[in-house]
Amino acid sequence: MxxxxxxxxxxxxxxxxxxxxxxxxxxxxxxxxxxxxxxxxxxxxxxxxxxxxxxxxxxxxxxxxxxxxxxxxxxxxxxxxxxxxxxxxxxxxxxxxxxxxxxxxxxxxxxxxxxxxxxxxxxxxxxxxxxxxxxxxxxxxxxxxxxxxxxxxxxxxxxxxxxxPIFKNWLWIIAWPGVQLSTSISRDILPHRYSREICVQQNRNLSTFIHALYTKQEKLALKMMKDLIAEPYRIPLLKKFDIVKKNLLKIGAKTCHISGSGPTIFSICNNSEIAEISQIWLKKNFLENKKGFVYICKINNxxxxxxx
Missing domain, CATH: 3.30.230.10 (Ribosomal Protein S5; domain 2)
Incomplete structure (x- = not known):
């Protein structure tokens, strides 16, 4: 077996x-x-x-x-x-x-x-x-x-x-609200064409993010975690995303994004106390039913x- x-x-x-x-x-x-x-x-x-x-x-x-x-x-x-x-x-x-x-x-x-x-x-x-x-x-x-x-x-x-490489002190809080979101719907909502300006900025964000990982510049890496290709168009598919992100950043989380095609979101903290507070807040304010869950995670190597 x-x-x-x-x-x-x-x-x-x-x-x-x-x-x-x-x-x-x-x-x-x-x-x-x-x-x-x-x-x-x-x-x-x-x-x-x-x-x-x-x-x-x-x-x-x-x-x-x-x-x-x-x-x-x-x-x-x-x-x-x-x-x-x-x-x-x-x-x-x-x-x-x-x-x-x-x-x-x-x-x-x-x-x-x-x-x-x-x-x-x-x-x-x-x-x-x-x-x-x-x-x-x-x-x-x-x-x-x-x-x-x-x-x-x-x-x-x-x-x-x-x-x-990735920063070992990062804690990844993932929250699934308890509802499904079709991957095909999340992909179909994306534009077929993007402006040159958006493409250049996206490339700049990604290349700088990778550079920051290799040169161990944590603040720079977090600053560059900005997606212009998918996330802006998928946010309307997630209930209360903007409110959730605003509150998590206020708590002390470093960033908040959609995981894959959604509806799971993830937030990064570099402090265990803030991670626990974020977890509690998400359980109270983001989950839509009892099936939903929130975990504090680390990278599985x-x-x-x-x-x-």
Whole structure:
């Protein structure tokens, strides 16, 4: 039996639309992410368990886990019956890399179980392809950090991604309000064209942010976390975002942004007391129902791991 855990992730990290992603884990070490267990079987069986399993399609052939199994069957040139159990701990359409977590966990579990011994690059390409089935296009800003850990810069099709440094004292407060937001809706709302001025400023913000990370200029990095490509157009899709950001900054948080396509938001603090106050405030003022949650997180540098 094989069991793999793949952590949640923050796509974009504010300034890096589609080219930056970070794996996160709660400071209380709880497993914020999906798990996939594989057992030998006489027939193909796929079971969904976990708090958010009810959100998955009832037809198992529409489940991304099934599509992952089919890819490995093609690699092996034969269909091998197994039992796959998906523990769905991340809500779908949350902006926390929910599909990426399932994809990473299932891909690594199948690679381990079938002993295919695929390279990291090959595994990443499979993960990107599977992500494309869900989002409509291949992208790696969630699968790469969930798989490899840390903050990942997506480079190109050949190298795919590379881990970049991040400030160790940063605490990442993530808050999911308890409602879904379709990734396709979040993407469709974006303009098809941008002015030269916006493109130049976005490039300046991103390049300076990366420079600040490598030169350990924390204040400069925080100052440059300004997105002009996606966030301004997605803010109307999130209730009370402007109010929430204003209050978090007033409390002492350093920044506040939309996580991935939303509706999860993330805020960065470099003080544990302020992080705890921010967490309490978000629980009272941002969550829309009992399903919502708020975690104080740190960067997960390990990425996906085998639990059994």
């Amino acid at each position: 094989i069991k793999i855990y793949a952590p949640a992730s923050i796509g974009n990290i504010g300034v890096g639309f589609d080219i930056l992603g970070a794996a996160i884990t709660p400071i209380n070490n709880s497993l914020l992410g999906d798990c996939v267990t594989i057992k030998p079987s006489n027939k193909l069986e796929i079971y969904n368990i976990g708090e958010f399993s009810y959100q998955l399609p009832k037809n198992f052939q529409k489940n991304i886990i099934y599509k992952t199994w089919k890819i490995f069957c093609k690699i092996l040139k034969k269909k091998i019956p197994i039992t796959i159990i998906l523990e769905k701990n991340l809500p779908i359409g949350s902006g926390l890399g929910s599909s990426a977590s399932s994809i990473v966990a299932s891909t690594l579990a199948l690679n381990k179980f079938f002993e295919t011994k695929l390279s990291k690059k090959k595994l990443l390409k499979i993960m990107g392809k599977l992500e494309g089935y869900i989002s409509g296009s291949i992208h790696y800003d969630n699968v790469s950090p969930s798989f490899l850990g840390g903050v990942q810069l997506i480079i190109n099709k050949k190298k795919i991604s590379q881990k970049i 390990n990425g996906a791991i085998q639990l059994r």
